[in-house]
Structure formats: structure tokens, C-alpha cells
Amino acid sequence: MPSFGLIHYNQPDLQTLDAFLEFAATTGFDAVELFLTDYWPKDDDQPETHAEDVRKKVEAAGLNICALTAANDFVQLDETEIEREVRRMERVCALAKILGTNVLRTEGGRPKDSVPEDRHVEAMAGCLKRCLPFIERDEIYLAVDNHGLVTNDADLQVRLFQAVDSPFVCATMDSMNYRWAGHDLDTVGRFYETIAPYVRHVHLKDGTGTRGTYQGTVIGDGEIDIPRAIQALKNAGYGGIWCIEYEGKEGSTGYAKCLDRLKAQI
Numbered sequence: 001m002p003s004f005g006l007i008h009y010n011q012p013d014l015q016t017l018d019a020f021l022e023f024a025a026t027t028g029f030d031a032v033e034l035f036l037t038d039y040w041p042k043d044d045d046q047p048e049t050h051a052e053d054v055r056k057k058v059e060a061a062g063l064n065i066c067a068l069t070a071a072n073d074f075v076q077l078d079e080t081e082i083e084r085e086v087r088r089m090e091r092v093c094a095l096a097k098i099l100g101t102n103v104l105r106t107e108g109g110r111p112k113d114s115v116p117e118d119r120h121v122e123a124m125a126g127c128l129k130r131c132l133p134f135i136e137r138d139e140i141y142l143a144v145d146n147h148g149l150v151t152n153d154a155d156l157q158v159r160l161f162q163a164v165d166s167p168f169v170c171a172t173m174d175s176m177n178y179r180w181a182g183h184d185l186d187t188v189g190r191f192y193e194t195i196a197p198y199v200r201h202v203h204l205k206d207g208t209g210t211r212g213t214y215q216g217t218v219i220g221d222g223e224i225d226i227p228r229a230i231q232a233l234k235n236a237g238y239g240g241i242w243c244i245e246y247e248g249k250e251g252s253t254g255y256a257k258c259l260d261r262l263k264a265q266i
Contacts, residue, residue: 002266005031005066005243006255007203008038010216013251017054021061027256028263031066031241032058033105033201039068039095047091051098058099065101066241067143067172067201068092074127075109075120075150086130093131093140103201103240105172106142108151108160120150125163135168143201145172146191152181154191161198171198174245175229176205176222180214185223192229196236203245204229204262216247218254219261227265242266 006029014020017038024032039054040047058065070092076082089104096104108124115123128142135142144160146152151160157171173195178188206222208215219226230242242262246254 003030003064003066003241004259004262005029005033005064005241006259007033007069007243007245008035009245010247011252011255018057021057021063023252023255025061025063027252028259029063031064031243033067033069033243034065034099035069036071039099040092047095048098051095055099064241065099066243067103067105068096068099068101070104070106070142072107073109074107074124075112075115076127077115077119077123082127082130085127089131089142090134093134093138096140097138102138102140104140104142105201106144107147108144109148111149121156121160121163124150124160128160128164128166128169132164132166132168136166139168141168141170141200143170143172143199145203146174146177146181146195147172149181152177153183154178154194157195158198170200171195172201172203173199173229173233174203174205175224175226176203176207176216176245176247179224180207180210182210185225189225189228192232193235196232196238199233199236199238199240201240202229202233202238202243204242204258205245205247206258207247216249218246218248218250219244219258219265226262230265
């Protein structure tokens with residue numbers, strides 16, 4: 001039986017983690033993706049105790065944690081910044097073990113003047129390789145999201161994975177973000193097939209438009225070919241949680257509608 005999850009994001013009517021978990025459990029979700037601030041509050045120098053409390057809350061709600069948002073930036077060439085990001089990721093991986101998950105929704109990183117575009121893959125691969133000793137030891141997957149302006153290209157993501165060459169560096173596939181980045185719909189569909197063999201986590205998300213014209217919608221109301229994304233993942237043997245992200249204006253109501261639509265499709 002398929003399992004369904006949602007990210008703790010864009011639910012202004014659910015201001016606390018407790019309210020979010022109650023909504024997820026009572027609406028029919030099986031799992032949650034937690035945002036960084038859920039498990040590592042700002043300015044908390046000892047997040048391990050907090051993570052233990054969060055794990056207990058999730059378990060009490062009858063849910064699993066399908067992924068954590070890592071909120072890293074691996075577009076780095078400066079040694080000091082690389083070391084800082086790698087040590088931070090090692091701490092996040094330790095928190096993941098406490099929380100009982102082995103998937104981190106990982107960023108590529110942000111573009112910056114200090115890292116030329118033609119060195120983006122080199123920079124990200126360098127940081128990811130530095131993480132291999134602890135992620136391979138602990139069997140934690142860094143699932144690089146097609147998010148933002150650097151990794152929103154499946155061909156680039158594959159070059160990155162080939163450069164790192166570890167099964168523990170893989171992909172999060174967001175069904176909307178390739179379109180948001182400006183790719184036409186035919187290319188977006190091709191990207192689903194390209195990235196599917198590498199996918200360990202998904203954000204099934206719908207909407208219309210690109211960048212400044214983007215509008216989030218309930219699954220099935222936008223221009224994204226969600227059935228094609230699902231089929232590409234099934235063809236590649238995807239066995240993870242079917243996780244929803246919704247960026248429309250209906251908050252938790254929109255997530256509930258997305259769940260009903262997604263269950264009908266899967």
C-alpha cells in the first residue's frame with residue numbers, strides 16, 4: 001500500500017508543530033517532512049534534546065518522518081565555508097538518527113559571485129564528497145532537491161551525482177520546480193524520466209507559470225503532468241513516501257484536497 005506525506009510548510013492556519021502533526025494524523029497522512037526549525041530551533045546550541053521530544057510527538061501522533069529539510073548551501077569553494085557547511089551537515093545527520101529518519105532533503109545551494117556558474121557542479125560535488133564518510137557510515141541519504149536557481153535542471157543533477165558517485169547522494173524530485181525555473185513542459189516531462197532512477201524523496205506539487213508568474217494550485221488544477229511524474233517514479237521502482245507540497249492560498253485545506261487527488265491517482 002502506498003504511503004502519503006506532507007511537508008510542514010505553507011500552513012498559516014497551523015502555527016505550531018503540535019497542530020501540524022494533529023492535522024496530518026487526522027487527515028489521513030502517514031508521514032511528515034519536518035522543516036529545520038521544527039527539529040533545530042534558531043539559536044538552540046543543544047538541539048539533540050529538542051529532537052528527542054519531537055520524535056516522541058511524531059510517534060504519539062502515529063506518524064513517521066519521511067525526510068528532514070537540511071537547509072544547507074553547498075555552492076562553496078572557500079575552504080572555511082566548505083568546512084563549516086560539512087560540519088553543520090554532520091550535525092544534521094546526527095539529529096536525523098535521533099529522529100528516526102535517513103533522508104535529508106538537501107539543497108544544492110545559492111548562486112553567488114564567489115562561485116562562477118561553470119563551477120557550480122564542482123563546488124557542490126566537493127562538499128558532498130566531504131560528507132561521504134559519515135553519510136555512508138550511517139546510511140543517510142542526501143537527496144538533492146531541484147530547488148532554487150542552481151539545481152533546477154535534471155541533466156545537471158545527474159552530472160552532480162555521477163561526479164560524487166555514491167548511492168547515498170541522490171535526488172528529491174519536485175514536480176513543479178523544474179517548470180518554476182523556466183523549463184517548458186516537454187522538458188519538464190523529460191526531466192522526470194531523467195531523474196527518476198536517482199530519487200529517494202519527492203514533492204508532488206502543482207501550479208502554473210514560471211518565476212514571477214508562478215501560482216501554486218491543488219494537484220490536478222495546474223499545468224503540471226502529475227500522472228507522468230508518478231509513472232516515471234513507478235517505472236524506476238520508487239518505493240518511498242508520496243510527499244505533497246502545496247503552495248496555493250488555502251493552507252491546510254489545500255493539502256487535504258491534494259491528498260484526495262493524489263490517492264485517486266496512485
